[in-house]
Amino acid sequence: xxxxxxxxxxxxxxxxxxxxxxTRSVEPVERLxxxxxxxxxxxxxxxxxxxERKEAKLGLHFDLTVPFARYVEENQGRLQFPFxxxxxxxxxxxxxxxxxxxxxxxxxxxxxxxxxxxxEHLEAEVAIxxxxxxxxxxxxxxxxxxxxxxxxxxxxxxxxxxxVAGALRSVDKLDKIGAGGVRDELHAKGVSAGAADAILExxxxxxxxxxxxxxxxxxWDHSPVVEGADDARAEFDRGxxxxxxxxxxxxxxxPETAVADLRIARGLDYYTxxxxxxxxxxHEDLGSICSGGRYDSLVxxxxxxxxxxxxxxxxxxxxxxxxGLVSASRAVPSAVLVAVTDERxxxxxxxxxxxxxxxxxxxxxxxxxxxxxxxIQYADRRGIPFVWFxxxxxxxxxxxxxxxxxxxxxxxADADSWAPPAEDLKPRIVRG
Amino acid sequence: xxxxxxxxxxxxxxxxxxxxxxTRSVEPVERLxxxxxxxxxxxxxxxxxxxERKEAKLGLHFDLTVPFARYVEENQGRLQFPFxxxxxxxxxxxxxxxxxxxxxxxxxxxxxxxxxxxxEHLEAEVAIxxxxxxxxxxxxxxxxxxxxxxxxxxxxxxxxxxxVAGALRSVDKLDKIGAGGVRDELHAKGVSAGAADAILExxxxxxxxxxxxxxxxxxWDHSPVVEGADDARAEFDRGxxxxxxxxxxxxxxxPETAVADLRIARGLDYYTxxxxxxxxxxHEDLGSICSGGRYDSLVxxxxxxxxxxxxxxxxxxxxxxxxGLVSASRAVPSAVLVAVTDERxxxxxxxxxxxxxxxxxxxxxxxxxxxxxxxIQYADRRGIPFVWFxxxxxxxxxxxxxxxxxxxxxxxADADSWAPPAEDLKPRIVRG
Numbered sequence: 118x119x120x121x122x123x124x125x126x127x128x129x130x131x132x133x134x135x136x137x138x139x140t141r142s143v144e145p146v147e148r149l150x151x152x153x154x155x156x157x158x159x160x161x162x163x164x165x166x167x168x169e170r171k172e173a174k175l176g177l178h179f180d181l182t183v184p185f186a187r188y189v190e191e192n193q194g195r196l197q198f199p200f201x202x203x204x205x206x207x208x209x210x211x212x213x214x215x216x217x218x219x220x221x222x223x224x225x226x227x228x229x230x231x232x233x234x235x236x237e238h239l240e241a242e243v244a245i246x247x248x249x250x251x252x253x254x255x256x257x258x259x260x261x262x263x264x265x266x267x268x269x270x271x272x273x274x275x276x277x278x279x280x281v282a283g284a285l286r287s288v289d290k291l292d293k294i295g296a297g298g299v300r301d302e303l304h305a306k307g308v309s310a311g312a313a314d315a316i317l318e319x320x321x322x323x324x325x326x327x328x329x330x331x332x333x334x335x336x337w338d339h340s341p342v343v344e345g346a347d348d349a350r351a352e353f354d355r356g357x358x359x360x361x362x363x364x365x366x367x368x369x370x371x372p373e374t375a376v377a378d379l380r381i382a383r384g385l386d387y388y389t390x391x392x393x394x395x396x397x398x399x400h401e402d403l404g405s406i407c408s409g410g411r412y413d414s415l416v417x418x419x420x421x422x423x424x425x426x427x428x429x430x431x432x433x434x435x436x437x438x439x440x441g442l443v444s445a446s447r448a449v450p451s452a453v454l455v456a457v458t459d460e461r462x463x464x465x466x467x468x469x470x471x472x473x474x475x476x477x478x479x480x481x482x483x484x485x486x487x488x489x490x491x492x493i494q495y496a497d498r499r500g501i502p503f504v505w506f507x508x509x510x511x512x513x514x515x516x517x518x519x520x521x522x523x524x525x526x527x528x529x530a531d532a533d534s535w536a537p538p539a540e541d542l543k544p545r546i547v548r549g
Numbered sequence: 550x551x552x553x554x555x556x557x558x559x560x561x562x563x564x565x566x567x568x569x570x571x572t573r574s575v576e577p578v579e580r581l582x583x584x585x586x587x588x589x590x591x592x593x594x595x596x597x598x599x600x601e602r603k604e605a606k607l608g609l610h611f612d613l614t615v616p617f618a619r620y621v622e623e624n625q626g627r628l629q630f631p632f633x634x635x636x637x638x639x640x641x642x643x644x645x646x647x648x649x650x651x652x653x654x655x656x657x658x659x660x661x662x663x664x665x666x667x668x669e670h671l672e673a674e675v676a677i678x679x680x681x682x683x684x685x686x687x688x689x690x691x692x693x694x695x696x697x698x699x700x701x702x703x704x705x706x707x708x709x710x711x712x713v714a715g716a717l718r719s720v721d722k723l724d725k726i727g728a729g730g731v732r733d734e735l736h737a738k739g740v741s742a743g744a745a746d747a748i749l750e751x752x753x754x755x756x757x758x759x760x761x762x763x764x765x766x767x768x769w770d771h772s773p774v775v776e777g778a779d780d781a782r783a784e785f786d787r788g789x790x791x792x793x794x795x796x797x798x799x800x801x802x803x804p805e806t807a808v809a810d811l812r813i814a815r816g817l818d819y820y821t822x823x824x825x826x827x828x829x830x831x832h833e834d835l836g837s838i839c840s841g842g843r844y845d846s847l848v849x850x851x852x853x854x855x856x857x858x859x860x861x862x863x864x865x866x867x868x869x870x871x872x873g874l875v876s877a878s879r880a881v882p883s884a885v886l887v888a889v890t891d892e893r894x895x896x897x898x899x900x901x902x903x904x905x906x907x908x909x910x911x912x913x914x915x916x917x918x919x920x921x922x923x924x925i926q927y928a929d930r931r932g933i934p935f936v937w938f939x940x941x942x943x944x945x946x947x948x949x950x951x952x953x954x955x956x957x958x959x960x961x962a963d964a965d966s967w968a969p970p971a972e973d974l975k976p977r978i979v980r981g
Contacts (some may be wrong), residue, residue, distance in 0.1 A: 120569055131882035131975075132906045134913030137552055141653055142574075142639065161595045162609075164643045177594075197931045199916045207574065211596045221573055236916055238895060370903075450563035463670060471802075474564045481566030484631045484668055499629045543563075 118445050119223065119434055121546050122254060123205055126225050126428070129250040130203040133242075135227050138202045140184035142209075146176040149183055158210040177209040181226040181427065182415075189230055190416045198232035199239065205430070222432060225250075228425030230415050235422040237359060240391040240411055241366035247395070247407050247426045248371040255443050255548045256433075257398040259406070262323075262378035263363055264392045266410070268333070268356030269379070272319055274349035275342045276312040284308060288320055289382040315340035320380040326368065327361035329377040356390075363391055389413045393426055400440070406433050446545045447500035452537045453480035453519070454496035455505045460486050462509045469507055472515060472532040478542065480505075497522050502541050505530070550877050551655065551866055553978050554686060555637055558657050558860070561682040562635040565674075567659050570634045572616035574641075578608040581615055590642040609641040613658045613859065614847075621662055622848045630664035631671065637862070654864060657682075660857030662847050667854040669791060672823040672843055673798035679827070679839050679858045680803040687875050687980045688865075689830040691838070693799060694755075694810035696824050697792040698842070700765070701811070703785025704751055708744040709775035716740060720752050721814040747772035752812040758800065759793035761809040788822075795823055821845045825858055832872070838865050878977045879932035884969045885912035885951070886928035887937045892918050894941045901939055904947060904964040910974065912937075929954055934973050937962070 127137065149159050162175040178184050181204045189196065205225045227246060229239045244261060251259040273281045287302040294302075296317050303313040315336065322332050337353065360377055367375035383392040390411030397406060409426035413419070437443045453473060455466045466482045473480045481501075483492045489506065496504050502523060508516040515532035536542070559569065581591050594607040610616050613636045621628065637657045659678060661671045676693055683691040705713045719734040726734075728749050735745040747768065754764050769785065792809055799807035815824040822843030829838060841858035845851070869875045885905060887898045898914045905912045913933075915924045921938065928936050934955060940948040947964040968974070 119571065132909070132911045134881065134883035134911060136881045139551065142641075143652060159596070162643075163593045163595055164591070197927070201913070209574075211594075220575060231916075239916065242914075370899075449566065449568045451566035467802075477564070479564045479566060481633070482674075484663075484671065495629070 118438065118443075118546065119431070121445070121544070122430060122434055123223065123225070125253050126205060126250050126430070127203070129253050130225075130227055130246065133246045133249075135201045135203040135246070138185075138188060138204055139206060140178075140181075140188055140204070142177050142207070143175045144178055144184055144187065146174040148187060149176045149178060160209050160211050179208055179210050181206060181208060181224050182425075185226070185228065186415045186417075189421060190418075193232075193421075199229050199235060200231075201227070201229045203227045223430040225428040225430050226425060228415075228423050230421050230423035230425075233420055233422070235411075235424065237362075237390070238366070240359075240424050241363050241370075243409070243424050243426050244363070244367045244375070244391075244393060245370040247393075247428070248367060248374045250428070251395070251407065252371060255546050256437065257400065257442070259374065259395050259397055261367060261375045261407075262381050262394045262396065262405075263360060263367070263375055264377070264379055264381035264383075265356040265360040265363070266388050266390060266392060267352050268360055269319070269382070271349045271351070271353030271356055272333070272337065272340075273312075273316060275337060275346040275353060276309075276315045276340050277343035277346075278308055278312055278316070280306060284316060285382045288316060288380070291320060291380060309341065311341040322379040323376055325364075325373070325376050327365055327377070329379065330357055330361050333357055333379070359390065383408060383410050387412050391424065400436060403432070403436050441549060443546050443548055446540075446547050447502070448544070449499050449501060450479040450544060451481045451499070451501045452478055452541055452543075453503045453505050454492065454499075454501045455480055455482045455507065456489060456492045457483045457486040458507060458509045462507065465507045465509055465514065466505075468514055469505060469517060469532045473505075473535075476533075476536065478536060493520070493522055503537055505532070550870065550875075550978065551863070553877070553976070554862060554866055555655065555657070557685050558637060558682050558862070559635070561685050562657075562659055562678065565678045565681075567633045567635040567678070570617075570620060570636055571638060572610075572613075572620050572636070574609050574639070575607045576610055576616055576619065578606040580619060581608045581610060592641050592643050611640050611642050613638060613640060613656050614857075617658070617660065618847045618849075621853060622850075625664075625853075631661050631667060632663075633659070633661045635659045655862040657860040657862050658857060660847075660855050662853050662855035662857075665852055665854070667843075667856065669794075669822070670798070672791070672856050673795050673802075675841070675856050675858050676795070676799045676807070676823075676825060677802040679825075679860070680799060680806045682860070683827070683839065684803060684806075687978050688869065689832065689874070691806065691827050691829055693807045693839075694813050694826045694828065694837075695792060695795055695799070695807055696809070696811055696813035696815075697788040697795070698820050698822060698824060699784050700788025700792055701751070701814070703781045703783070703788055704765070704769065704772075705744075705748060706781035707769060707774045707778040707785060708741075708747045708772050710740055710744055710748070712738060716748060717814045720748060720812070723752060723812060741773065743773035754811040755808055757796075757805070757808045759797055759809070761811065762789055762793050765789055765811070791822065815840060815842050819844050823856065832868060835864070835868055873981060875978050875980055878972075878979050879934070880976070881931050881933060882911040882976060883913045883931070883933045884910055884973055884975075885935045885937050886924065886931075886933045887912055887914045887939065888921060888924045889915045889918040890939060890941045894939065897939045897941055897946065898937075900946055901937060901949060901964045905937075905967075908965075908968065910968060925952070925954055935969055937964070 158179050160177045207221050208224050209221045227243055270281050273284055278284050283306050287299050291299055300313050318336055322329050364375045364377050381392050381394050388410035392410035393408055394405035395407035407426055407428045411424040413422055415421040415423045455470045457463050457466045470480045470482050493504050504520045506518045517530055518527050519530040520527040590611055592609045639653050640656050641653045659675055702713050705716055710716050715738050719731050723731055732745050750768055754761050796807045796809045813824050813826050820842035824842035825840055826837035827839035839858055839860045843856040845854055847853040847855045887902045889895050889898045902912045902914050925936050936952045938950045949962055950959050951962040952959040
């Protein structure tokens with residue numbers, strides 16, 4: 118199941134010109150441990166043989182951003198920018214396993230990283246690629262909630278908030294502690310009641326198109342804007358225009374996908390432009406399944422602005438399976454079990470299997486020459502839809518009969534031309 | 550590059566009815582550390598946060614057999630036997646990195662495991678599947694060196710060797726210490742000079758077909774066979790017949806692949822029937838790239854006989870690249886860069902790209918509207934073979950011209966019908 122999902126993502130990413138890279142699982146701990154919150158979750162590596170413990174401390178990556186940053190830093194001389202890559206790998210987190218929280222899980226990341234500058238239209242492109250990737254999976258509709266950090270920060274500064282990051286952190290808790298809780302936190306941080314009201318009003322704005330523009334402008338006009346906020350207003354305007362263009366571009370490419378949602382904050386210091394969260398219709402409790410944003414530089418030294426999105430694939434699949442949204446059409450690749458009449462004729466069955474394989478039909482030969490009823494039962498238990506009975510008495514090796522064990526229909530067939538219906542050729546992800 | 554190789558392997562395995570499973574990277578150390586030799590190489594996991602170190606000790610798997618055994622043990626109630634699976638995952642070994650020896654690398658394993666019994670013809674099937682998988686890669690011809698443990702052990706017992714495992718361990722060093730060294734070791738282990746000569750003569754036998762049968766029978770007849778070796782002779786005969794059938798079956802399916810090589814020992818206690826090693830023509834120094842054998846039980850409690858083979862994929866690819874055997878036809882998935890005439894017309898270029906993608910053609914839109922010469926240079930540097938120039942003045946959106954930047958040829962084209970030559974559609978592994 119996971120494999121089908123990953124293959125689908127790969128295909129969509131590649132169609133849009135994203136190349137796959139894979140980085141090693143292990144990085145020096147100093148590099149991983151930059152962020153104090155995540156560092157508690159890092160698995161460190163030791164050696165079982167005690168005497169070998171002296172080497173530099175290593176840890177398993179807990180996301181794909183840290184190793185990607187190292188990759189770009191190390192390979193900057195030979196990469197062409199803007200560099201677009203996808204990366205689908207396991208990440209490890211030492212948290213307590215619970216529903217939807219694994220010790221190891223797959224993430225799928227796409228990023229485009231520039232050298233010194235990065236055109237804004239790429240903020241729309243990565244969102245469109247991810248929206249298409251999600252649409253290619255048998256999922257309920259995904260809604261991308263978009264915001265822009267310049268808009269938000271310009272507004273916050275406009276109403277006189279100095280600790281913008283601190284205020285963002287509080288607003289980010291809206292779902293958990295409600296508007297009252299956020300207001301209390303803001304008050305404790307020295308934000309005036311008027312400013313707190315204004316930024317909570319801002320966070321309440323959500324529109325399926327560019328119509329938020331009028332709302333946020335009206336809000337600015339009615340808010341306790343401080344004197345000399347011209348810079349803040351310019352930043353706010355720039356962010357607002359950018360967000361409107363982003364929402365329109367995404368909806369033009371993948372209709373009814375994007376909404377402007379002024380509440381989206383996405384952490385703090387990292388993002389500087391577009392920020393993205395994605396929820397599945399009817400599965401809002403799962404939280405965001407695909408998040409990211411635009412950042413000023415991928416690497417610590419600066420100079421590599423980028424934009425990227427990440428899907429928590431294992432968590433998504435776990436929910437898809439758990440909620441009965443999807444299942445695999447069968448557990449095994451084989452479309453056909455070639456029966457064996459008796460062990461003397463095993464070679465006939467093997468030759469037929471090879472003829473089917475030559476035309477891309479996955480099959481296997483019965484492990485034994487039990488009664489046909491038993492061989493059919495074996496196929497049925499494994500979920501193989503067809504059983505081939507070789508005509509061992511015929512002069513034509515390819516002659517035989519093939520039974521669809523779901524319908525019971527059995528028809529004469531030629532191993533050089535017969536094929537299963539297209540939907541039975543390979544296991545598929547099916548809804549329900 | 551690695552991705553293409555893994556996809557090729559997956560395709561061949563699935564065509565033969567092997568389903569993919571994936572197990573977690575982390576296992577309890579007690580389970581991993583069974584074998585004392587490998588346990589020195591196990592990476593153990595800790596937590597960066599000191600206070601959380603009390604949990605059960607975990608380690609990263611160093612092969613795919615240990616986690617597969619756990620998987621079969623845990624899922625035995627719901628698996629259908631014989632159970633055939635492939636597994637392509639990273640494994641980790643804490644050895645010093647050196648050429649061809651990674652801290653982490655991919656292995657690709659196939660196994661068929663029975664419940665209580667496993668038909669012998671599966672020993673040929675797994676070898677054939679692996680031979681086909683290797684043949685599907687752009688490699689020099691691969692030779693499978695096959696032996697049979699019953700043949701060898703019957704012979705050793707026939708000439709009066711009691712510590713069969715010890716003698717096998719010595720013969721396994723033939724390449725390293727030569728016949729003289731092996732003879733010395735055998736002498737030290739109490740093996741008679743006559744018996745030592747006999748088993749070295751046995752190890753020297755290598756034939757591309759079943760003709761070794763006459764040679765080993767003649768050798769038995771001329772060797773210092775001890776009295777009452779009837780059981781040993783029966784075991785020897787059984788193994789010899791089985792090996793001859795195996796070599797014939799593999800060569801019938803994949804001509805000129807298998808040789809009977811009576812020197813192959815493959816470790817010790819584990820294998821009980823067929824054993825396999827594989828070398829690449831001209832790259833014998835790389836050692837065996839695909840090895841395995843038949844075993845009496847996958848799990849400690851017994852009852853799950855199986856047969857399997859494993860490819861050291863990363864090591865193989867590293868050699869393929871290092872020796873200049875192969876390269877990728879291009880580094881990026883895009884077959885086409887759609888040029889942008891000016892930023893006002895970016896939407897035209899995006900629409901053309903989507904039309905190409907709808908027909909499976911990977912492409913990307915130029916990140917900027919620089920002069921066409923610069924955009925062509927950008928495509929060239931990234932290895933994208935074609936550049937599309939939209940006819941922004943035409944009424945027909947799909948109209949344009951496409952340039953093959955290798956030949957310089959530029960022709961009018963329609964985005965709804967033009968396609969690159971098949972060999973340019975996707976990046977390929979090419980020889981040299």
